[in-house]
Amino acid sequence: xxxxxxxxxRAGVSKATASRALSGRGYVSEATRQLVEDAARDLSxxxxxxxxxxxxxxxxxxxxxxxxxxxxxFAELLAGIQExxxxxxxxxxxxxxxxxxxxxxxxxxxxxxxxxxxxxxxVGIQPSARELERxxxxxxxxxxxxxxxxxxxxxxIDDTAAARIATEHLIELxxxxxxxxxxxxxxxELSFGDARRLDGYHGALQAAGLAAHxxxxxxxxxxxxxxxxxxxxxxxxxxxxxAIVGVCDEAAIGAIIAARRLGIAVPxxxxxxxxxxxxxxxxxxxxxxxxxxxEQGHEAVRLLTQRMDHPDAPLExxxxxxxxxxxxxxxxxx
Amino acid sequence: xxxxxxxxxRAGVSKATASRALSGRGYVSEATRQLVEDAARDLSxxxxxxxxxxxxxxxxxxxxxxxxxxxxxFAELLAGIQExxxxxxxxxxxxxxxxxxxxxxxxxxxxxxxxxxxxxxxVGIQPSARELERxxxxxxxxxxxxxxxxxxxxxxIDDTAAARIATEHLIELxxxxxxxxxxxxxxxELSFGDARRLDGYHGALQAAGLAAHxxxxxxxxxxxxxxxxxxxxxxxxxxxxxAIVGVCDEAAIGAIIAARRLGIAVPxxxxxxxxxxxxxxxxxxxxxxxxxxxEQGHEAVRLLTQRMDHPDAPLExxxxxxxxxxxxxxxxxx
DNA sequence: CGCGGGTATGGAACCGGTTCCTTTTCCGGC
DNA sequence: GCCGGAAAAGGAACCGGTTCCATACCCGCG
Numbered sequence: 001x002x003x004x005x006x007x008x009x010r011a012g013v014s015k016a017t018a019s020r021a022l023s024g025r026g027y028v029s030e031a032t033r034q035l036v037e038d039a040a041r042d043l044s045x046x047x048x049x050x051x052x053x054x055x056x057x058x059x060x061x062x063x064x065x066x067x068x069x070x071x072x073x074f075a076e077l078l079a080g081i082q083e084x085x086x087x088x089x090x091x092x093x094x095x096x097x098x099x100x101x102x103x104x105x106x107x108x109x110x111x112x113x114x115x116x117x118x119x120x121x122x123v124g125i126q127p128s129a130r131e132l133e134r135x136x137x138x139x140x141x142x143x144x145x146x147x148x149x150x151x152x153x154x155x156x157i158d159d160t161a162a163a164r165i166a167t168e169h170l171i172e173l174x175x176x177x178x179x180x181x182x183x184x185x186x187x188x189e190l191s192f193g194d195a196r197r198l199d200g201y202h203g204a205l206q207a208a209g210l211a212a213h214x215x216x217x218x219x220x221x222x223x224x225x226x227x228x229x230x231x232x233x234x235x236x237x238x239x240x241x242x243a244i245v246g247v248c249d250e251a252a253i254g255a256i257i258a259a260r261r262l263g264i265a266v267p268x269x270x271x272x273x274x275x276x277x278x279x280x281x282x283x284x285x286x287x288x289x290x291x292x293x294x295e296q297g298h299e300a301v302r303l304l305t306q307r308m309d310h311p312d313a314p315l316e317x318x319x320x321x322x323x324x325x326x327x328x329x330x331x332x333x334x
Numbered sequence: 335x336x337x338x339x340x341x342x343x344r345a346g347v348s349k350a351t352a353s354r355a356l357s358g359r360g361y362v363s364e365a366t367r368q369l370v371e372d373a374a375r376d377l378s379x380x381x382x383x384x385x386x387x388x389x390x391x392x393x394x395x396x397x398x399x400x401x402x403x404x405x406x407x408f409a410e411l412l413a414g415i416q417e418x419x420x421x422x423x424x425x426x427x428x429x430x431x432x433x434x435x436x437x438x439x440x441x442x443x444x445x446x447x448x449x450x451x452x453x454x455x456x457v458g459i460q461p462s463a464r465e466l467e468r469x470x471x472x473x474x475x476x477x478x479x480x481x482x483x484x485x486x487x488x489x490x491i492d493d494t495a496a497a498r499i500a501t502e503h504l505i506e507l508x509x510x511x512x513x514x515x516x517x518x519x520x521x522x523e524l525s526f527g528d529a530r531r532l533d534g535y536h537g538a539l540q541a542a543g544l545a546a547h548x549x550x551x552x553x554x555x556x557x558x559x560x561x562x563x564x565x566x567x568x569x570x571x572x573x574x575x576x577a578i579v580g581v582c583d584e585a586a587i588g589a590i591i592a593a594r595r596l597g598i599a600v601p602x603x604x605x606x607x608x609x610x611x612x613x614x615x616x617x618x619x620x621x622x623x624x625x626x627x628x629e630q631g632h633e634a635v636r637l638l639t640q641r642m643d644h645p646d647a648p649l650e651x652x653x654x655x656x657x658x659x660x661x662x663x664x665x666x667x668x
Numbered sequence: 669c670g671c672g673g674g675t676a677t678g679g680a681a682c683c684g685g686t687t688c689c690t691t692t693t694c695c696g697g698c
Numbered sequence: 699g700c701c702g703g704a705a706a707a708g709g710a711a712c713c714g715g716t717t718c719c720a721t722a723c724c725c726g727c728g
Contacts, residue, residue, distance in 0.1 A: 001473070003713095003714055003715080004714065004715060004716095005714080005715095013677075013678085014677065014678045014679075015678090015679095015714090015715080015716090016677075016678060016679075016680090016716080016717075016718095017676080017677055017678070019715070019716055019717085020676095020677090020716090020717090023716080025716090025717090026676090026717085027674085027675050027676050027677080028675095028676075028677085029675080029676060029677090032676080032677085044471075046444070046447050046448045047448065047714080047715070048388070048450065048713085048714055048715065049448060049449050049450055050384045050385075050387040050388040050393065050450055050713085050714080050715090051384075051388050051683090051713070051714035051715035051716090052714080052715055052716080053384040053683095053715090054382070054384040054385050054388050054682095054683050054684065054685085054713090054714080054715070054716095055682080055683055055714080055715045055716040055717080056683085056715085056716065056717095057683080059384065061427075068409070068413050069403045069409045069412060069413070070406070070409045070410065070413070070613075072404070075402070075403045075404045075409060076404065078403060078428075079402050079403070079404070079430065082428065082429075082430045083430070083432075086429075086430070086432065086437070086441075086445075089445075091427050091449060092427065092428050092429075093395075093425050093426065093427055093428075094416065094426050094427075094428045095416075095420075095426075096413065096416045096417070096420065098417075098420065103420070107420075110380070111420075111423075113380050114380045114381065114383060115383050115425060116382065116383055116384060137378075139335070223614055223617065224613075224614060224616070224617040227617055254617075257591070260594060260595075261594075279404075279558075280557055280558060282558070283557065283558040283561055283588075337683095337684055337685080338684065338685060338686095339684080339685095347707075347708085348707065348708045348709075349684090349685080349686090349708090349709095350686080350687075350688095350707070350708060350709075350710090351706080351707055351708070353685070353686055353687085354686090354687090354706095354707090357686080359686090359687090360687085360706090360707095361704085361705050361706050361707080362705095362706070362707085363705080363706060363707090366706080366707080381684085381685070382683085382684055382685065384683085384684080384685090385683070385684035385685040385686090385713095386684080386685055386686080387685090387713095388683090388684080388685070388686095388712095388713050388714065388715085389684080389685045389686040389687080389712080389713055390685085390686065390687095390713085391713080
């Protein structure tokens with residue numbers, strides 16, 4: 001591996017000049033620049049990133065902290081972040097949020113402060129006060145993706161509004177017996193965003209004077225979760241709801257599959273609406289609230305670079321667009 | 335941010351001693367070590383990773399190159415790699431393989447050689463000869479996950495065998511009209527692993543003298559892909575196969591959903607077998623060939639650290655375990 | 669002709685660690 | 699009492715870049 005000293009001596013100039021020629025900063029004559037560039041190409045020189053970042057204080061790396069990517073939303077979001085960082089020539093250091101409390105502690109106490117990032121993107125986690133303090137101690141900008149934004153810029157859809165709109169859509173169709181699939185009686189088990197979606201559901205019912213009809217079936221925000229919960233809801237013929245709001249499309253799709261298995265026709269006998277506009281939503285003709293996690297990833301990176309360039313600019317919160325996508329899983333009740 | 339010089343002067347020792355005390359290498363008296371550790375804690379000192387890696391030549395970072403994580407297999411695999419690296423205190427730098435050829439070129443020509451990694455894990459890509467040469471020029475060990483292994487250690491299941499076993503299972507049940515969902519007539523469109531699975535299917539038919547019955551329905555290796563392809567296969571009542579092999583569980587599940595929609599009972603009227611043991615397989619009672627991508631991730635990291643410790647040890651290929659998991663989507667034909 | 673300012677370049681310091689080498693001290697064994 | 703070797707600690711070099719500062723040159727202008 002060749003160093004800049006090798007390049008310099010091959011081009012017959014000093015290290016300083018070689019550095020200037022390659023970085024384009026400072027005075028270098030055109031002839032010399034050519035000389036240096038040729039030498040660099042001949043030696044297939046690439047700068048040692050550790051040396052560069054030690055000298056400049058910038059690492060060209062962004063740390064991303066996120067839950068496991070086995071949910072569609074996170075996978076898409078990560079792809080969006082990745083794309084945006086790649087075009088900006090930033091590296092992406094990925095950290096999962098571990099389950100165990102002591103490993104989570106290690107992440108925030110030692111791993112993250114030890115590495116040098118030019119910025120951090122935190123996804124779908126609610127950092128504790130101390131964890132937040134740890135993140136901010138790095139002195140680097142922090143952007144979160146999700147419905148909270150203490151001490152950071154943030155991007156997400158308005159989860160409360162999304163669930164409210166989904167529920168209102170059913171109410172407008174004439175439904176009164178609307179169940180929510182994917183909630184939990186135990187608030188601690190719910191992610192922040194999912195809790196807001198549950199709030200939105202309750203809010204819409206309340207506004208329509210249907211608060212007494214609220215029914216929440218606890219379920220993991222996954223297809224099997226929605227399937228199992230919906231199977232329970234729909235099993236009892238007499239107490240069967242006429243419509244279901246899924247906490248996310250995965251859960252809603254699980255509900256549709258459960259309905260089909262029980263011989264309940266969607267949408268004539270049962271309406272189902274989801275939130276996300278998952279890539280599978282189309283296959284099930286699922287009416288849903290669309291959001292684009294990939295674009296949210298782009299936005300997060302944009303917010304981050306903005307804060308890296310202007311550290312003193314005020315924090316910003318972006319409410320990503322979300323709109324009802326009507327397909328064929330909702331209809332008036334019989 | 336405090337440096338080791340700050341720690342040293344606070345502890346009343348030299349930089350050299352402070353470094354030895356904190357790293358545990360070389361002679362330091364117990365009393366001095368205590369002094370240094372206390373000073374470090376007081377200043378909440380954390381070593382500057384760029385400085386460390388410049389001095390030692392090790393970055394504590396592993397580069398991971400993989401396709402988008404929107405398929406279950408890749409998401410699980412990534413989680414496995416992540417877990418293993420975290421416990422070893424390595425960072426994970428994630429790179430997507432971009433679609434465009436010129437951005438892919440930028441990745442291999444400039445991004446990967448420029449960053450310093452202690453090792454690289456390449457997933458599900460077939461590097462060209464030049465790309466491989468670029469990766470090896472970094473002088474760091476390379477481990478691939480997938481059914482190829484030129485110039486690297488590798489881990490994967492035996493895709494050919496997996497598809498063969500899945501197909502043989504159907505043959506043993508008495509099926510003769512077995513279709514494959516998720517192949518493509520255009521080999522270039524298939525991933526390396528999927529192509530091998532198609533080979534395994536053909537091989538099993540041939541061995542059973544059923545080569546003439548081979549039928550391949552082109553489909554993306556996804557649930558909608560399997561759904562569409564299966565809908566096509568099953569639409570014509572007279573030419574309907576009695577069994578389907580899915581290139582992966584997602585495709586197989588798509589096929590099951592298509593069958594249900596058409597009123598075809600699984601497994602009595604149609605047997606379906608998949609490959610992967612996806613987390614949704616249980617929900618559909620899908621018989622499949624199990625594999626654990628998460629463990630493959632662990633294995634990949636193990637192979638990598640092994641090669642980092644013993645660069646001259648011979649390359650190794652690990653054939654991960656895979657076995658038939660019989661649920662309730664397969665039965666003898668009527 | 670002399671001076672000032674922009675251009676071009678090199679020497680050296682610096683970023684923050686690690687490690688080689690040297691010096692000093694201490695201890696046990698002969 | 700002396701010697702050898704292990705233990706402890708410090709000085710300085712080094713990793714490979716970037717950048718400050720000094721120097722030299724060239725040009726145009728007064």
